[in-house]
Amino acid sequence: MKQALYMEMDRGEALRQAMLAVRKGGTLSILGVYGVMDKFPLGLLMNKGVTVRTAQQHGQAYVPRLLEHVQRGELTPAALAIHRFSLEDSPKGYHMFKHREDGCLRAVFVP
Numbered sequence: 001m002k003q004a005l006y007m008e009m010d011r012g013e014a015l016r017q018a019m020l021a022v023r024k025g026g027t028l029s030i031l032g033v034y035g036v037m038d039k040f041p042l043g044l045l046m047n048k049g050v051t052v053r054t055a056q057q058h059g060q061a062y063v064p065r066l067l068e069h070v071q072r073g074e075l076t077p078a079a080l081a082i083h084r085f086s087l088e089d090s091p092k093g094y095h096m097f098k099h100r101e102d103g104c105l106r107a108v109f110v111p
Contacts, residue, residue, distance in 0.1 A: 012034070012037040012038075012039075012040065015030065015034070015037070016039075016041060018030075019041060019044050019045060019050070020044070022048065022050050023048075024048045024049060024050075025048070025049050025050070026048070026050055026051070027050065027051040027052075027053060028045070028050050028051070028052050028053070029052075029053045029054075029055075030052065030053070030054045030055075031054075031055055031056070031057055032056070032057060033056060033057075080106050081106055081108040082103070082104070082105070082106060083096065083097075083102070083104045083106060083107050083108065084107075084108045084109075084110060085107060085108070085109050085110070086109070086110060086111075087109055087110075087111055090109050093107040093109060094107065
């Protein structure tokens with residue numbers, strides 16, 4: 001029902017798999033950006049006595065180093081921009097990105 005109404009929360013399949021895989025008394029480290037997630041199996045973590053550590057990925061620390069690789073021609077970031085949209089088409093682009101339509105993993109908007 002939530003999918004039909006576009007009300008579903010973040011998809012946490014990878015996180016749920018990690019929760020199943022962590023050993024009893026282990027530590028589950030979650031790095032990334034998560035919003036609200038449906039069906040979060042908190043009881044599983046409680047029963048295993050798992051320690052949970054979280055953080056966001058601090059990508060800004062790596063930007064200067066990555067830019068040096070780009071300037072030397074060792075990296076080509078243009079290869080990541082596989083879906084380009086005009087600003088007028090941004091609603092379509094965001095929809096494609098959100099629903100991973102046509103393999104859209106990155107959406108680039110150009111004026």
